[in-house]
Amino acid sequence: MSSKQLLQLAIPLVKAHGFSREALARSVLYLPKPHDHPLSDAAVNSLFGTGDDARRTLINGWLDHAREEMRTAATTGGAPASLREVLAQRLKVNEPVLSLLPEAFALLASPTYGLPPLDPMPGLKHVSKVADDACYIVGDTSVGPAWFRRRAAVAAAYGAAELHQLTSPNTAYNFLDDVLNLTQKVDSSVGEVELFGNYIWRSWAGIIRSSGVLP
Structure with a gap:
């Protein structure tokens, strides 16, 4: 055992x-x-x-x-599955435990000792791993800087859709479609990658706080 x-x-x-x-x-x-x-x-x-x-x-x-x-x-x-189908499937896995996720994310973001500030890294690692797996599944072959930009864009799309799902589950899949369409039109520069990280973290922290788990 x-x-x-x-x-x-x-x-x-x-x-x-x-x-x-x-x-x-x-x-x-x-x-x-x-x-x-x-x-x-x-x-x-x-x-x-x-x-x-x-x-x-x-x-x-x-x-x-x-x-x-x-x-x-x-x-x-x-x-072969499309990127949208892969990410939608990952959102679907959330559904049975959706009400539990804000508290779970809050715990991951909380320091082991002491009081907040919250740690952004667990949230960023989470969406980055989803993006990496999704790109591999759909056969993305980008290399070098393009590899990084592509995964950052997919992570941003998935992260935004998941955050939307926590507050508005009935429209999560339509929101995923919209955000994927947007990322396909944008060439993710280094500056945009930084904006992605800041956006995911601010949104993640905001939902955690609005859940009442943390002050």
Whole structure:
């Protein structure tokens, strides 16, 4: 029994138990030979991290799993998927836990010790990984500066659509179409990449604060 195996068993429990230590503790109840009781707090600490670090482990594990679902869906349909289809599939994975994501993002952005300022890097890494996977799936072959610009543009499009989804889920896919159309018309310069980072971070932080999770 490894922490990686238990983390995979905990991911389906997020919908019912949230991104919580309880979800991690209950993972052992779903082993091929289930335990009689959930993991103790000490065991959760040992396997996944102390305090909220265990929750961060679960959130990051879920984000990795969500990208894997995106990749699987895009490569099992027969015909090559378009970029829009790939990113829409990633948004779809959010739907069962959409109400939990603002708090999850807030926790990722919160410093392990002390009070905010919030850390922008988890949000930027998240959308950048989605963009990297999406470009690989659709066979993007750009290299050098074009590789960087292309992924920055895709990350900006996905990040904007996901942020929109948190506040207006019914129009998220139409918004994705609009923002993809816009990015296709713009050659992402270094300055635009910087604007992308600032935009994603300001929007991410704003939604976190509006959720009431952080002051």
